[in-house]
Amino acid sequence: MKILITGGAGFIGSAVVRKAIADGHEVVNLDKLTYSANLENVAGVAASRAYAFEEADVADPRRVTDIFARHQPDAVMHLAAESHNDRAIEGPMEFVVSNVVGTAVLLEAARAYWNGLPAERKAGFRFHHVSTDEVFGALGEDGAFSEATPYDPNSPYSASKAGADHLVRAWGRTYGLPVVITNCANNYGPYQFPEKLIPTVISRAMEGKSIPIYGDGRQVRDWLHVDDHAEALLLVLTRGRLQETYCIGGTPNRRNLEIVQLLCAALDKYAPANTAHADKITFVADRPGHDFRYAIDASKLKAELGWQAKTSLEDGLDETVRWYVENKDWVQRIRDRGFHSERLGLVKA
Ligand code: NAD
Structure with missing residues (x-):
């Protein structure tokens, strides 16, 4: 299958690009190369004949239409988005433009392209929108998000993703565009x-700096290894039912403080310091609108497609810490590009 993947130079998109090519698909990676993009993430597949790159903005109708016409994809996986909650609070309009308008532009280009396909290719086409569980808002002490949970976004980021989800569903219902949506932890x-959070903790700890945690660290999250997410996405793309939503996640939930403590234990192993890393934990003012708990009920995905996460949190965090310790240069090159995060005190531009 030839898949047009948007946002393929980002964190999750690049994992999907790498896995799609390993699985034998062809990939066209459409990415605007914003601050969070990094073509190093796909360097291992860039020379493959199955890979093509297009630097473009999903909100640019002419470029997007042209990319459909030239590459003739069999499917779209839409991951391009502004993705960082803190940045959305400081500057929400970029999120509305890329995440909401960008999704509408991509849907319109996909619809025109799909309408013009010959019948046999038209029947096989699909548009997969990759979203977050944050669209469902926050949970109390109990329960889990499922496909039946009503939307209740609390932040500019989650509202922009919710807007995109609604557009995708509407294009499916109104125009019959073959869509599928996933909401992941x-x-x-x-x-x-x-x-x-996780790379910030690792980077700061490796530099002997304090490790900031929002509020009291009691927020609960459902954490999924990116490779487990990429596997679920390709399964849904190829075997999921059209016009459906699938929730992805379902790992045992942990408080942010527990995550940081697990990271500190792995750091003590791979990046030993003079003092135990856990002694460097500091609590910082909570983010406004910070949701207390997210958890996912992924039983639909398991029942229909047999998917469940393979990586335990302990193994995944251990492996992630080791990767960051062994790939300090990857972080350093991002800093050299002038990445600046005042609040985290991570680097000075
Ligand atoms: P990321 O910030 O690492 O990557 C986003 C990519 O999208 C970047 O390469 C960026 O250049 C590109 N992009 C942004 N705006 C664009 C535009 N207008 N046109 C073209 N490209 C553009 O983000 P991520 O964490 O990899 O998230 C990818 C997707 O997965 C997002 O849609 C996000 O909402 C969703 N998601 C993320 C998580 C998570 O935990 N990170 C969880 C669930 C869902």
Whole structure:
């Protein structure tokens, strides 16, 4: 299958690109190369004849239409998005433009292209939108998000993703475009941009700096290894039922503080310091609108497609810490590009 993957130079997109090519698919990677993109993440497949790259903005109708016409994909996996909650609070409009308008532009280009396909190719085409469980809002102490959970986004990021989800569903219902949506839990793993919780903790700890945790660290998350997510995505793309939504996640839930403690234990192993890393944990003011708990009920995905996460959190975090310790240069090159995060004090531009 030839898959047009948007956002394929980002954290999750690049894992999907690598896996799609390993599985024998052809990939066209459409990415605007924003601050969080990194073509190093796909360097291992860039020379493959099954891989093509297009630097483009999903919100640019002319470019997107032209890319459909030239590459003639069999499917779309839409991951391109502004993805960082803190940045959305500081500047929400970019999120609305890339995540909402960008999705609408991509849907319109896909619809025109799909309408023009010969019958046999038209029947096989699919548009897979990759979204987050944050669209469902926050949970209390009990329960889990499922495909039946009503939307209740609390932040500009999750609202922009919810808007995109609604557009995709509407294009399926109104125009019959063959769509499928996935809503996934928090991801972690190699190549995650250093502003997110897990790489921030690892990078700061390796430099002997304090390790910041929002609020009291009691927030509960469902963490999924990015390779488990990529596997689920390709399964849904190829075997999922059209016009359906699938929730992805379902790993045992952990408090942010427990995650950081597990990371500190792995850091003590791979990056020994003078003091135990856990002694460097500090609590910082909570983010406004910070949801207390997310958890996923992925039983539909398991029942229909037989998927469940393969990586235990302990093994996944251990492997992730080792990757960051062994790939310090990857983070350093991002810093050299001038990545700046005042709040995290990670680097000075
Ligand atoms: P990321 O920030 O690492 O990557 C996003 C990629 O999209 C970057 O390469 C960026 O250049 C590209 N992009 C952004 N705006 C674009 C535009 N207008 N046109 C073309 N390309 C553009 O993000 P990520 O963590 O890999 O997330 C990927 C997708 O998965 C997003 O849609 C996100 O909402 C979703 N998601 C993420 C998580 C998570 O835990 N990270 C969980 C569930 C769902």
